Amino acid sequence: MKAKHGFVCVIAVTLLILGGPRVVSAQTCNPLQLSSCASAIMSSTPPSTLCCSKIKEQEPCLCQYMKNPSLKRFISSPNAKKVAAICGTLFPSC
Incomplete structure (x- = not known):
C-alpha cells in the first residue's frame, strides 16, 4: 500500500509541476525543471546530482x-x- 501511495504522490507532484506557470525572464522559471527532485522531496531518497543542479538553476x-x-x-x-540544504542551495525566505 505504501508503494502505491508513493507512486500516486510522485504522479501528483509531476502533474502540478507540469501545470505550473512558466515565466520568461533573465532566468527561465520552469517548475518542470524540478521534476528530477520529486522522489527526493516525496521520500527520504537522497537528491540526485541532476536534482541538485536543477535546484541551483531554479x-x-x-x-x-x-x-x-x-x-x-x-x-x-x-x-x-x-x-x-543537501544540494547546498540557500532556501529563500519569501
Missing part, C-alpha cells in the same frame, strides 16, 4: 513558485528544504 524562481498555491505545499515542505 533557485531564483523558488519564491515565485511558492506564490503558486499548487506548488507551494511541495516547495515549502520540510523535505524540499532538506533537499535544498
Whole structure:
C-alpha cells in the first residue's frame, strides 16, 4: 500500500509541476525543471546530482513558485528544504 501511495504522490507532484506557470525572464522559471527532485522531496531518497543542479538553476524562481498555491505545499515542505540544504542551495525566505 505504501508503494502505491508513493507512486500516486510522485504522479501528483509531476502533474502540478507540469501545470505550473512558466515565466520568461533573465532566468527561465520552469517548475518542470524540478521534476528530477520529486522522489527526493516525496521520500527520504537522497537528491540526485541532476536534482541538485536543477535546484541551483531554479533557485531564483523558488519564491515565485511558492506564490503558486499548487506548488507551494511541495516547495515549502520540510523535505524540499532538506533537499535544498543537501544540494547546498540557500532556501529563500519569501
